Amino acid sequence: MWMYALHGLDELHLDGPLTNEVSRSATLDSFRELRALRVLTLHSNLTKIPPSVVDVALQLQRLCIYNEVGCELERIPSAVFSLNNLQELDLKENKLTTVEEILSLQHCRRLVTLRLWHNRITYIPDHMSKLHSLETLDVSWNKIRKLPSRMFYCTKLRHLDVSHNQLTSISSEVGILQGLQFFSAAFNTLETLPEELFSCKRLKTLLLGNNCLPALSSRVSNLAQLVRLEIKGNRLESLPVEIGDCPLLTVSGTDSGRQPAGPAALGRTKQVE
Template structure:
């Protein structure tokens, strides 16, 4: 019977001699079995430094078992001879309980045939080595095409490997916190990348991506992803659902073909660093003003000259019954879902716009662009153009002629 865990062996005689114990535990395999020559049941503790292992006889030799923290995968075995304490930690809870039960039976002299024993032999080096948590690959020749990645990986970089897709073996690394697949040939992201429940940082810089799927925005990435780098791709637009990634702090979208940002980007309340340089943005969405950033880079976008006096009027008077109903649903925050409404109606409600007065509007509105000083949403602003400007056009919606007239009056007064 074998138990992978961390082990620390300390002698109880050391304090009396003025010496200190070994300190932190080491990765080990603890085995319960008979030595090749026979002679009772022994406990073998094998580490990477000493794979043959230290052996301790068990019959009538256990002074005490400390199992208060067994539910945390911890236990201590106190032996009579030699006078040592064997501290076990980071063990599988179920396997640890079984192992301790077998040790008790061995101490009482239970028949060896009734115990789950194994031949005491040195474990493989891979069994006692510290699990690998980080791997960096920067060329195709070093990429392990013929083998899988260690399941213990928490950080993986596979750059400049000419990968056309994300391998399924990567998608199975459930402990992965940081994934860097920059500078490859990836054209499409699999939906299953959303199953990486621990993923906090994702870099896809320098690939051939044309989209970022809505399904990914509704996956477990909503609760885990904090940093996303999609720069140097071919993305023209991000889905409205992108704003479901509420934990995002860092977002890089430089050097794409973006013609717009998600119109509810203001919902990314945790976002602090945003870079969307060298894209094709004509203006910023209405909710952009709700952001609270530390750093903002919008350099190199062909922003249009704002003109509040030339609105795009799509207001229908009187309002349709659908517009009235939809506005009431949003304004009164009535719950809705695809279980009670057709999916296309839910989509329309999700795409509702917010007037300056705080009321909602959907297909009936007045639209115009106004000037926004970017320092109102960010502490540090990279110049928008070579002329030293830190202003950009902001799309603004109005739910009625009254709201637009009030805005127009204030605007004309401010420029007099």
């Protein structure tokens, strides 16, 4: 009970079995007196948001809920939508199958980071585009087969991770993300890439490994700020010579046994995996 008297506490991480009912699990009393609390992480087996979290809804800036195997949380809890000051929401390792209600997150006007990784999500709804403030979106390790083109109208995105899904293509609208700095589409089944991807001139990290790509566009030379390029595990026979025009590139990967298209293809890169 002494925890509830820590009126100056601004960050709280709870790991273990939690419940709102009397049982062998720990119970959560009201957080109402924790007026300074800004960050809350719950690593447990919750099936719904505890009322104690709602008590601090107006002041939380970051909420992370990680659940153990066997959790039945299949939708984003409605209580989250009242967290008006929320800046980061992390729902890693739940059993989310749909995020259709994600539209309600538009009321969290300060939300800049949304992590839905390691779930069972099969599709992303078009109204994802309503989350205008998003800068980081991680939907990796799901079962997504297609990304809606309107998702790329989240124009403030700087970090986008769609790796470890079942994607066969990327919409040309990806080129709208002129502020994009990190993009990972590794471990999918991509056979082509839209040329518009190479108009995202602020890209610093581009991870495309373990797909079915037969070639890399010569427009890679547009990515003057590129520091890391990962393309191993594809069907590449060679790298375009224009890759040498990426002056900051330090890591480039290609299939084992494949050879670059000559020394010029490596440019100033320091390592080839």
